[in-house]
Amino acid sequence: MRNMDGGKLFKLITQASFAMDDAKLFLDTHPHCREALDYYEKVQRIRNEAWDIYTEKFGPLSAYDADVDDGWDWNKAPMPWEGGSC
């Protein structure tokens, strides 16, 4: 994952997040489903790894992760609604 380019990492984050969004709603009403819990954990691991590498290489996707050593890059272009990031 470490040698993926920004576009590939971003796509992986989008896909893993989408899977987690769906599994989350299922788990809200099936909190003891072992299969769903395992799936959530599996995709969560992928998302966490991709998220950390992306953040380190290309900047924060959450303001909570902003590294201020290089100034304030949180609201730097491109904004998600302008497209082009995936």
Add this chain to the structure above:
Amino acid sequence: MWSYEKRLQYPVNIKTRNPKIAQVIISQYGGPDGEMGAAMRYLSQKYAMKNPRVAGLLNDIGTEELAHLEIVGTIVHQLVKDLPCDDVDIAGFEKYYVDHTLGVWPQAAGGVPFTATEFQSKGDPITDLFEDMAADGATI
């Protein structure tokens, strides 16, 4: 509280402008069965839900509807982005343009502004769930 992730839940990369389609898609932003109504519906109804698991579910659904709202807003924005002045009268777009130019404003396709009267919050969980089925089931 909410915190923003700098990404769309689903990517939107529209290459061709289309003010005609934008005027239809805008209904999914601020129309009667749009994402704005959906988000406000679930996020308002959660307070009356007595089962904490289901209240949490309503909060999660309402949160996801906000992400959908951003996707639809992005679609409308990209469909009319940088539209030349000479093209604003394509397919009757001038009637939207005169009030909002190329801005994204919550309205139904017919021009009716977004209104909270499109959803209910009755303080009764069962009544609210029936309203959710009528509203969200109808959009599929």
